Amino acid sequence: MSAFSLVARNPTLRMIGVALVLVGVFNASTYPYQSLIAIEVIGLSKPHFALLLVLASVTAVASAVLSGVIGDQHGNRRLIALIATGASLLGMALMLAFPSPLSLILCHGILMPVGSSIFGQLFALARLAYPATEGRDGIMGVVRAGLSLAFLAMLLFWTFAFAANIAVTAVYISGALAALGVTTLVALSWPRDGQTTWTETRSGLNFTQAFREIAAQHVLIRLLLLGAITSSGGLYMTVISLVFDQSVQRGPADVALYVGLVAGWEVPCLILLPYLTRSLNRSTVIALGVTLYCCHIIALPLLAASPLIWGMTLVAGVGGTTMLALPIAYYQDLLHGRPGTAGAMLALQKLVADVLVALAFALGTTIGGYTTVATIGVAIALAGALGLYLIDRKPA
Incomplete structure (x- = not known):
C-alpha cells in the first residue's frame, strides 16, 4: 500500500x-x-x-x-x-x-x-x-x-x-x-525541462562514448545474461499455441484462457514482489523466478492434455513477474545516472532474447519436437540465471 x-x-x-x-x-x-x-x-x-x-x-x-x-x-x-x-x-x-x-x-x-x-x-x-x-x-x-x-x-x-x-x-x-x-x-x-522538482545531470557523452558505455564488459555480459533469462518468456509465447494445437483436448480458446490466466496472476504478484526484494538481492529473486517459470515451460508439452496444466498458470505468473519488473530497476542501478540509456537496455535485452528463442526453436525442431525446444530453451534461461547470480556475487 x-x-x-x-x-x-x-x-x-x-x-x-x-x-x-x-x-x-x-x-x-x-x-x-x-x-x-x-x-x-x-x-x-x-x-x-x-x-x-x-x-x-x-x-x-x-x-x-x-x-x-x-x-x-x-x-x-x-x-x-x-x-x-x-x-x-x-x-x-x-x-x-x-x-x-x-x-x-x-x-x-x-x-x-x-x-x-x-x-x-x-x-x-x-x-x-x-x-x-x-x-x-x-x-x-x-x-x-x-x-x-x-x-x-x-x-x-x-x-x-x-x-x-x-x-x-x-x-x-x-x-x-x-x-x-x-x-x-x-x-x-x-x-x-527546467520545471521539474528534481535536478537532472546531463551525461556529457557523445554518441561514441555513450555506446562504449553500453558495450562495457560489466554491462554487456549482464545484458546477455538477462536476455537469456527473459528468452523463456518469448519461448513460452512461441510454443504454447503449437503445443495445445497438437493436443486433442486443447484448442485456440484454451490458448487464450491459459495466456489470460498467466497475465492475471502477474498483476497481484507484481504488487507483492517488493516484499521479496527486501530480503534478497534482485539477481537471486530473478534466478528463483525463472526457475519457477521454466517448470511451467517444461510442463506445457508434458501436461497439455491434463487438467493439471491449469495449475501451471499460477507457477508461470509468479515466476514471470520477476522477469517483467526487476530488470528495469536492475539496469537503472547498473547504469547509474543514465536513466534513458537504462530504459533502452530493455529493447536490447529483447533483441538478445528473440535471437535465442529463434535458435532454440530451430535447433529443437530439427533434432526433436516441441519438448526438445522447451528443454533447450529452459537450459538457456537457467544458464543465464545461474550466470547472473554468480557474477553479482562479485563487485561489478
Whole structure:
C-alpha cells in the first residue's frame, strides 16, 4: 500500500501509471493480431511478413537506444516522448484511413516500433521522479501492473468482440484511441525541462562514448545474461499455441484462457514482489523466478492434455513477474545516472532474447519436437540465471 500511496501522491508517477495502462491497451489491440491482419487481410506473403518483423525489430532497438542516449545527453525527454507517441498515433491513422501493404509496412515496421520506445522513456522518467533506492521496486511493480492489467482486459474484450463477428481491423480503432490518449497525456502532463522538482545531470557523452558505455564488459555480459533469462518468456509465447494445437483436448480458446490466466496472476504478484526484494538481492529473486517459470515451460508439452496444466498458470505468473519488473530497476542501478540509456537496455535485452528463442526453436525442431525446444530453451534461461547470480556475487 505504501507503493500505491507514493504513486498516487506523486503527479509524475501518477501520469506514468496512467500512461502505462494506455500502453497496455495499445499493445493488446495491435501486436497479437498483426500477423493475421498482415497475411489474411492485407495479403502480405509469409516471407514478406518475416522481413517486416525483422524491420520492426531493428527499428525498435535503434529508436529505443537513440532516444535513451539523446535524452541523457540533452534532456528534452518530453519532446522525445511526444515523437514516440505521435509515431504510434500516425501508424494507427494510416491503417484506418489507407489500409494497404505500404501502410502496413510503415505502421508495423517503422512507426509502431518507434512508438514502442515510450516504454523505456516512461521508466526513465520514473527513475528521475523517484531517485531513492528504497521502495523503488514497489513503485515499478505498481506502475508495471497497470500495463499487465490493461493488456489482460483488452484481450478479454477482443475475444468477445471477435466472437460477435467484429472485423479484426477494428483493433486499430482502440489502438488509435490509446495512442491519442498517451500523446495527450504526455503533451499535458509530462514535466517540462527546467520545471521539474528534481535536478537532472546531463551525461556529457557523445554518441561514441555513450555506446562504449553500453558495450562495457560489466554491462554487456549482464545484458546477455538477462536476455537469456527473459528468452523463456518469448519461448513460452512461441510454443504454447503449437503445443495445445497438437493436443486433442486443447484448442485456440484454451490458448487464450491459459495466456489470460498467466497475465492475471502477474498483476497481484507484481504488487507483492517488493516484499521479496527486501530480503534478497534482485539477481537471486530473478534466478528463483525463472526457475519457477521454466517448470511451467517444461510442463506445457508434458501436461497439455491434463487438467493439471491449469495449475501451471499460477507457477508461470509468479515466476514471470520477476522477469517483467526487476530488470528495469536492475539496469537503472547498473547504469547509474543514465536513466534513458537504462530504459533502452530493455529493447536490447529483447533483441538478445528473440535471437535465442529463434535458435532454440530451430535447433529443437530439427533434432526433436516441441519438448526438445522447451528443454533447450529452459537450459538457456537457467544458464543465464545461474550466470547472473554468480557474477553479482562479485563487485561489478
